[in-house]
Amino acid sequence: MTADSSLTAPGVEYAATASEAYRAALAVIESVEPRIAAATRKELADQRDSLKLIASENYASPAVLLTMGTWFSDKYAEGTIGHRFYAACQNVDTVEALAAEHARELFGAPYAYAQPHSGIDANLVAYWAILATRIEAPGLAELGAKNVNDLSEQDWEKLRAKLGNQRLLGMSLETGGHLTHGFRPNVSGKMFHQRSYGTDPETGLIDYAAVAAAAREFKPLILVAGYSAYPRRVNFATMREIADEVGATLLVDMAHFAGLVAGKVFTGDEDPVPHAHVTTTTTHKSLRGPRGGLVLATEEYAPAVDKGCPMVLGGPLSHVMAAKAVALAEARQPAFREYAQAVADNAKALADGFLKRGARLVTGGTDNHLVLLDVTSFGLTGRQAESALLDAGVVTNRNSIPADPNGAWYTSGIRFGTPALTTRGFGAAEFDRVAELVVDVLKNTEPAAASTGPSKAKYKLADGVADRVHAASAEILAANPLYPGLTL
Numbered sequence: 001m002t003a004d005s006s007l008t009a010p011g012v013e014y015a016a017t018a019s020e021a022y023r024a025a026l027a028v029i030e031s032v033e034p035r036i037a038a039a040t041r042k043e044l045a046d047q048r049d050s051l052k053l054i055a056s057e058n059y060a061s062p063a064v065l066l067t068m069g070t071w072f073s074d075k076y077a078e079g080t081i082g083h084r085f086y087a088a089c090q091n092v093d094t095v096e097a098l099a100a101e102h103a104r105e106l107f108g109a110p111y112a113y114a115q116p117h118s119g120i121d122a123n124l125v126a127y128w129a130i131l132a133t134r135i136e137a138p139g140l141a142e143l144g145a146k147n148v149n150d151l152s153e154q155d156w157e158k159l160r161a162k163l164g165n166q167r168l169l170g171m172s173l174e175t176g177g178h179l180t181h182g183f184r185p186n187v188s189g190k191m192f193h194q195r196s197y198g199t200d201p202e203t204g205l206i207d208y209a210a211v212a213a214a215a216r217e218f219k220p221l222i223l224v225a226g227y228s229a230y231p232r233r234v235n236f237a238t239m240r241e242i243a244d245e246v247g248a249t250l251l252v253d254m255a256h257f258a259g260l261v262a263g264k265v266f267t268g269d270e271d272p273v274p275h276a277h278v279t280t281t282t283t284h285k286s287l288r289g290p291r292g293g294l295v296l297a298t299e300e301y302a303p304a305v306d307k308g309c310p311m312v313l314g315g316p317l318s319h320v321m322a323a324k325a326v327a328l329a330e331a332r333q334p335a336f337r338e339y340a341q342a343v344a345d346n347a348k349a350l351a352d353g354f355l356k357r358g359a360r361l362v363t364g365g366t367d368n369h370l371v372l373l374d375v376t377s378f379g380l381t382g383r384q385a386e387s388a389l390l391d392a393g394v395v396t397n398r399n400s401i402p403a404d405p406n407g408a409w410y411t412s413g414i415r416f417g418t419p420a421l422t423t424r425g426f427g428a429a430e431f432d433r434v435a436e437l438v439v440d441v442l443k444n445t446e447p448a449a450a451s452t453g454p455s456k457a458k459y460k461l462a463d464g465v466a467d468r469v470h471a472a473s474a475e476i477l478a479a480n481p482l483y484p485g486l487t488l
């Protein structure tokens with residue numbers, strides 16, 4: 001085994017050992033439920049054979065994936081390191097402490113919490129930690145109590161009402177914010193009075209003066225920065241100034257771009273960690289780890305974040321925390337910086353490839369890992385474009401664009417991301433070819449009438465195009481294999 005588990009050039013020994021491990025694991029699974037073994041093999045084949053451009057997906061290393069398949073899965077460990085509600089958690093403590101240590105070192109954070117099961121969980125932990133620190137603790141002090149259980153029913157009701165009556169300002173969904181930033185279908189929208197800031201309708205960029213004006217007027221307890229479909233960088237120093245001016249806590253959700261922060265592509269004002277009070281992330285997107293979340297915090301918020309379980313979370317997934325530690329160790333290797341820079345360079349190459357072929361991009365380009373294509377210029381909805389691309393083996397997701405005429409279900413955009421294919425070894429030339437193939441599909445797709453009238457989902461892809469694009473992408477994919485040397 002080599003210490004460098006880089007996926008694009010793994011050592012021969014690494015690939016051979018991983019192959020043996022997977023063959024053995026699949027044989028064991030096959031003996032119990034062969035259909036699951038077959039689906040697992042098929043998933044690898046499908047991932048190997050498609051152009052995966054979903055901005056929130058990646059390919060974790062065999063070391064990360066294999067770490068999840070162990071007996072740590074069987075252990076209950078509610079509580080936190082050294083303070084568990086169950087006995088015999090000494091090895092879970094080791095794992096959780098290592099994951100937190102790697103996260104602190106990688107991101108330069110005073111405190112890290114490795115338990116969240118997802119990005120939504122990480123944000124919930126963060127919200128409740130902020131509420132506990134800023135509302136519950138002073139409320140208890142005012143009432144002369146140390147613990148919520150010491151309050152009378154009447155005082156507890158008053159405090160609960162206060163906890164449930166706070167304000168949150170975040171980026172609007174249609175300009176790239178996330179559901180967990182206070183939107184009604186998500187619990188965050190039910191917990192908080194929410195307002196949104198958007199982007200400048202002309203440039204598509206965040207207008208910091210408008211954010212400041214909204215913050216002054218709304219006076220939120222929490223200002224949320226971060227996005228899942230905004231193709232530009234954010235100045236977190238300015239966001240912190242805005243938060244400080246109105247007495248808000250700055251929460252940055254870096255779920256999408258954590259890999260660019262870890263890889264030092266985003267530094268200074270663009271690195272959220274030194275500026276935010278609390279930073280949340282997923283671990284499986286550009287960070288290339290297992291599915292899960294992390295919370296980073298200043299000393300002020302750390303004690304409340306540390307109570308994430310049982311405050312908000314169920315028992316920690318110790319096997320996933322172990323895999324987070326492995327992935328974070330990988331992200332601390334020099335090769336990860338090269339990877340992160342390539343992710344950003346490749347996004348630019350993809351954007352340029354679209355622009356030179358006449359496509360329209362939200363904000364006119366990108367300077368992070370994602371590109372948002374406005375498919376109305378092809379006369380299509382996002383849903384039609386997504387389906388036609390999938391027919392040709394190009395895996396993307398439809399996404400709203402600012403002032404979207406087709407709403408959040410059909411949408412008018414397609415979001416592309418470079419983290420996954422960069423892991424396979426794609427460079428600028430390959431991403432330019434990807435842009436060419438995507439434009440080929442979209443130019444040859446037309447909306448189609450449905451029997452009940454025109455439908456925003458129906459489309460017709462011209463004959464032969466899917467085969468042509470499949471054949472062209474098969475060549476690039478073969479030249480950049482997924483898990484090279486891994487045979488089942």
Ligand code: DSN
Nearest residue numbers: 055056119178228256
């Ligand atoms: N599903 C993630 C994304 O695709 O951006 C966010 O929840």
